[in-house]
Amino acid sequence: MDSIFKKIGLIGLVVVVIGVLFVGCQCFNTVDRGSYHIKQAAVSGQMSAIMTPGVYARNFGDIQVWPKADTFYFTKDNDEGDKKDQSITVRFADGSTAHISGTVRITMPTNETEAVSLVTTSGYKSFDDLQHNLILKVVRNALMLTANTMTARESYAEKRSDYVFLAWEQIQEGIFETEEITKEILDPTTSEKSIKTFKVIKKDKDGKSIHQHNPLKGTGILVSNFEIKDIVYSKEVEQQIAEQQRATMNVVTAKAKVLEAEQEKLKLEAEGRSAVAKVQFETEAVKIKAVVEAQQRLDVAKLDQAAASLKKQKDILEGEGEAAKKRLIMQADGALERKLAAWVEVNKQYAEAIKTQKWVPDIQMGGSTNTNAAQSMIDLLMVKTAKDLDLELKAHKEK
Numbered sequence: 001m002d003s004i005f006k007k008i009g010l011i012g013l014v015v016v017v018i019g020v021l022f023v024g025c026q027c028f029n030t031v032d033r034g035s036y037h038i039k040q041a042a043v044s045g046q047m048s049a050i051m052t053p054g055v056y057a058r059n060f061g062d063i064q065v066w067p068k069a070d071t072f073y074f075t076k077d078n079d080e081g082d083k084k085d086q087s088i089t090v091r092f093a094d095g096s097t098a099h100i101s102g103t104v105r106i107t108m109p110t111n112e113t114e115a116v117s118l119v120t121t122s123g124y125k126s127f128d129d130l131q132h133n134l135i136l137k138v139v140r141n142a143l144m145l146t147a148n149t150m151t152a153r154e155s156y157a158e159k160r161s162d163y164v165f166l167a168w169e170q171i172q173e174g175i176f177e178t179e180e181i182t183k184e185i186l187d188p189t190t191s192e193k194s195i196k197t198f199k200v201i202k203k204d205k206d207g208k209s210i211h212q213h214n215p216l217k218g219t220g221i222l223v224s225n226f227e228i229k230d231i232v233y234s235k236e237v238e239q240q241i242a243e244q245q246r247a248t249m250n251v252v253t254a255k256a257k258v259l260e261a262e263q264e265k266l267k268l269e270a271e272g273r274s275a276v277a278k279v280q281f282e283t284e285a286v287k288i289k290a291v292v293e294a295q296q297r298l299d300v301a302k303l304d305q306a307a308a309s310l311k312k313q314k315d316i317l318e319g320e321g322e323a324a325k326k327r328l329i330m331q332a333d334g335a336l337e338r339k340l341a342a343w344v345e346v347n348k349q350y351a352e353a354i355k356t357q358k359w360v361p362d363i364q365m366g367g368s369t370n371t372n373a374a375q376s377m378i379d380l381l382m383v384k385t386a387k388d389l390d391l392e393l394k395a396h397k398e399k
Contacts, residue, residue: 029058036108038064038119049115066115066127068108072135075101075229087232088140090147093198094185096237098152100143102228104171106135109220118219135223138215142170145178148199151185152237153244166201168226174214177202 031037037050042060050056076087076099087099108127109115124130146167147155155163170176178199185196202210216223233241329337 027058027060028055029063030055034069035065035067036115038066038116047116047120049112051110051112051115064119064126066108068110070106070108070127072104072106072131072139074136074139075103076232077101077229088143090144092147092150092152092155093196094151094153095196096152096240097234098147098155098237099232100228101230101232102226104135104139104223104227105225106131107222107224111220114220118221122219134215134219134221138171141175142167145170145175145199148178149201150198151196152233153241155231156233156241157245164226164228167228169209170211171223171226172214172216174211174217177210177212 029037031050031053033053035053037056039048039050039058040046040062041048042062074086074088076085085099087101089097089099091097109118118124118130122130122134124133146163149166150159150163166176178201180197181200182195182197184193204210
């Protein structure tokens with residue numbers, strides 16, 4: 001009997017402990033770091049948000065746990081998101097399709113009013129519900145509308161960065177107001193022309209893009225770190241893009257070869273002009289040199305002629321001066337100095353002649369005079385010389 005009571009007591013104790021634990025769990029709860037709780041009161045049903053980490057009184061209310069921030073995946077990678085293909089399918093203006101993978105960071109509201117409003121006003125039952133019915137739609141609409149503004153090839157090549165920029169702007173601000181236009185496009189592979197419809201973004205008077213209502217506005221949700229990781233085109237589109245790239249490369253190569261040939265032509269023409277210019281320059285240099293040398297010779301001849309003319313004038317002047325000098329001397333002294341010199345020279349010749357000639361016999365016979373015939377001859381010649389030279393040997397007497 002005692003053992004029965006002991007068993008009943010032990011069971012009762014376990015029930016009490018379980019009840020206390022259950023009541024405790026229903027009365028208190030803990031907000032972990034990086035999350036917040038949405039609480040619905042047990043009796044009144046009033047909604048509230050506990051934003052601060054720590055323990056709070058639950059009081060048997062219904063609790064939803066929401067992350068303060070998380071990453072939204074729209075990717076086909078099995079190691080991200082829900083381990084399944086979550087890529088978004090888009091259709092480009094040329095009718096081709098592609099699957100786009102990427103991520104965007106979501107930051108949830110930071111105040112209680114906005115956090116509660118997501119549940120009460122917007123009606124999102126959980127964070128997964130919010131991702132599927134809000135974030136996914138916003139991202140998908142932005143990606144799809146952006147794809148309508150260009151061809152698949154443009155998104156692959158020259159407008160790849162434009163695609164990312166336009167999609168990101170629409171995720172933040174709301175999708176664009178657009179209008180449709182048609183234009184003719186040329187297929188670089190087949191060289192066929194076709195008419196395609198494109199969506200064009202409307203602009204306001206200031207040239208800014210016009211946006212429709214942004215579903216994220218007023219929710220307190222912020223988006224950041226938008227990334228497009230991959231765009232997977234259909235096999236037909238990939239083949240077309242590859243062919244277009246080959247065609248484009250062929251065109252580029254052909255243009256490059258044409259340009260290279262043109263450059264080679266210009267180079268040869270330049271070299272030819274340079275060679276001709278060199279020959280012309282050398283010929284002209286020879287001509288110039290010849291002209292310069294001829295001019296130099298002409299200048300030298302002119303200088304020589306001028307020098308000769310000056311020398312002639314000098315000689316004439318010197319001759320005229322010398323003649324005038326002699327004339328003046330002659331007029332002054334009757335050329336006395338010359339006459340004296342001539343007279344002396346004549347006497348020298350007479351004296352020399354006397355020495356070598358015998359003018360009288362060595363022996364004289366008879367006669368009473370001592371006259372020397374030689375002396376007499378000399379005296380006569382001196383008189384004759386003086387008369388010939390018009391030389392006055394007597395000193396002039398002053399009157």
